[in-house]
Amino acid sequence: METVLQYLGYFFISVGAAFLLLGSFGILRMPDIYSRLQAGTKASTMGSLGMLFGIGFLEPQWLPKIIVIMIFILLSNPISSHAIARGSCKSGIKPKLNETVNSYKRIAEGCEESIKKEE
Amino acid sequence: MEATNKISKFFFTWVVLFAIWLAFTSTFALAEVVTGVVVSFIIAIYNFNNFTEIGLKSFSPKKVLYMIQYVFVFLWALIKSNLNVALIVLNPKLPINTGIVEFETKLKSDFAKLVLANSITLTPGTFTIDVIDNKYYIHWLDVKCTDRDEVYKEIAEPFEKILLKIFQ
Numbered sequence: 001m002e003t004v005l006q007y008l009g010y011f012f013i014s015v016g017a018a019f020l021l022l023g024s025f026g027i028l029r030m031p032d033i034y035s036r037l038q039a040g041t042k043a044s045t046m047g048s049l050g051m052l053f054g055i056g057f058l059e060p061q062w063l064p065k066i067i068v069i070m071i072f073i074l075l076s077n078p079i080s081s082h083a084i085a086r087g088s089c090k091s092g093i094k095p096k097l098n099e100t101v102n103s104y105k106r107i108a109e110g111c112e113e114s115i116k117k118e119e
Numbered sequence: 120m121e122a123t124n125k126i127s128k129f130f131f132t133w134v135v136l137f138a139i140w141l142a143f144t145s146t147f148a149l150a151e152v153v154t155g156v157v158v159s160f161i162i163a164i165y166n167f168n169n170f171t172e173i174g175l176k177s178f179s180p181k182k183v184l185y186m187i188q189y190v191f192v193f194l195w196a197l198i199k200s201n202l203n204v205a206l207i208v209l210n211p212k213l214p215i216n217t218g219i220v221e222f223e224t225k226l227k228s229d230f231a232k233l234v235l236a237n238s239i240t241l242t243p244g245t246f247t248i249d250v251i252d253n254k255y256y257i258h259w260l261d262v263k264c265t266d267r268d269e270v271y272k273e274i275a276e277p278f279e280k281i282l283l284k285i286f287q
Contacts, residue, residue: 019201026208034258035217038246039204045241046201064142078240078247079233085248085258095217095258 009057016050019043032096033088041081048073125167127175132167133159172228173286182285189281193238196277200243207260218262222271224253224279231286238278245274 023043030036049070056066136159144151163170171177207215226232236247236255244260257274264270 019205022201022205022208026204029208029213031213031215032217034246034248035215035260038244038258038260039208041246042197042200042204042241046197049197061145064145068139068142074241075237078237082236082240082247085246089248095219 005057005060009054012050012054012057014054016047016052016054018047019050020047023047033093034085034095037081037085041078045073045077048077128171129163129167131175131177132163132170135170136162172230177285185281185284189278189285192277192281193241196238196242200241203243204260215260216262217258217260219248219256219258220262220264220270220274221254221256222267222275224255224275226253226279226282226286228286231282235275235278235282239274242274242278 020043023040026039026043027036030039052066052070052073056063137155140155140159141147141152144155176182207213224232224235226235232250232253236250239245239247239255239257246258246260247255248258249256255275257270259274263273
């Protein structure tokens, strides 16, 4: 039984590590800051969750702490990247949009709206 | 009404903080438990107003069931989104068609909006850039539609219909 739990733990840790690696590829390959954040956020959240979950299998007495840490990561990780995206949007970094969807100028309007509101 | 509301908020905060304390210490030794009760009581006195909006009502069995359902819907979306991003990243052509879309939410409370925004950030190909009042601005890796209602159906509906039941 213990070895099964150990193998499950190692499996989840490897899955987490694999997602983190893919996320770093994503950060390298994506064209602009927003797409990079997309890849980075999802991969880092999933990667760290998977790793923590795997550690939970290896050390079952840590499981309650690990669940609390997972909830904190789920709440805080998207917020931090949202803050980066919002900041870069407000400081005027334009996203690289595809030619065919160039009509999406909503973000500029949205940022202007929110800047006006704060003033 | 106001007083009972405050009491329910206070007890909700106390219970949640104490549960977090128990999870972190992972022991039922008397000294630890007593310290936890006292410390979470003191923190709850100062923070209960900001901590929750509906208080003890969030522990009703129906809401707890919806919360569990939400966790599963969310985890499934998280796994799908990671595979989705992995496929895009590993594809040599990098098949993305990015755009920014918007939709309006029906959620009222700030915490519900936060949960929805976080969920959208962690689901396939979408990323919340800004939330202004009840408008969400979403960066979408693979734009399928631009109409507000269609976007709402595509991105937000599966989460929002559960969140509406949890938070209202």
